[in-house]
Amino acid sequence: MKLLTLTGVVLVGLAFSGGALASDDCTDPVADWQPREVLRQQLEQQGWEVQRIKVDDGCYEVRGTDKLGNRFKAEYSPASLQIRELKIKFDGKGGARDYLDQKPDQRAKSSPPPTRLQEQQHEQARPIPLSGRRHGPARTG
Structure with a gap:
C-alpha cells in the first residue's frame, strides 16, 4: 500500500514539474519560423x-564566441529572432557592461566604476523627504 501511495505522489510530482518546464519552451508555429541563416x-x-544553431524545445539555440572571444550560449525565438536567454563565459575579456543597453558611443568608452568619494557625494546630494508631507496631488472631498 505504501509503495502504491509513493508511486502516486511521484507521478503527480512529475506531472506538475513537466508542466512548469514546458512553459519555458518556444511556441512559435513552424510556419512562422525565420531561417537559421538569417539569425547567423x-x-x-x-x-x-557562430559555431552552431540547433533547435531545442522549439527555440533556436546558438553557441559561439562574441567579438571579444568569450564563449556564449543564447536562445532565440525562431519567428521573431528575439533573444530569450543569453549566457556568456567571460574569459578575462570584457564583462557584463559590454552587453548592457547603452548608446553606441558609450560602449566603446564606458566609464570606470565610481570611487567611494563620488558615491558619498552622490548620497549627500540626494534630497531628504520631509516627514508628514504628501507627495502628489492633494486629495479633495
Whole structure:
C-alpha cells in the first residue's frame, strides 16, 4: 500500500514539474519560423562567430564566441529572432557592461566604476523627504 501511495505522489510530482518546464519552451508555429541563416547573419554582423544553431524545445539555440572571444550560449525565438536567454563565459575579456543597453558611443568608452568619494557625494546630494508631507496631488472631498 505504501509503495502504491509513493508511486502516486511521484507521478503527480512529475506531472506538475513537466508542466512548469514546458512553459519555458518556444511556441512559435513552424510556419512562422525565420531561417537559421538569417539569425547567423545578424550575429555575424555584430562580430560574433557562430559555431552552431540547433533547435531545442522549439527555440533556436546558438553557441559561439562574441567579438571579444568569450564563449556564449543564447536562445532565440525562431519567428521573431528575439533573444530569450543569453549566457556568456567571460574569459578575462570584457564583462557584463559590454552587453548592457547603452548608446553606441558609450560602449566603446564606458566609464570606470565610481570611487567611494563620488558615491558619498552622490548620497549627500540626494534630497531628504520631509516627514508628514504628501507627495502628489492633494486629495479633495
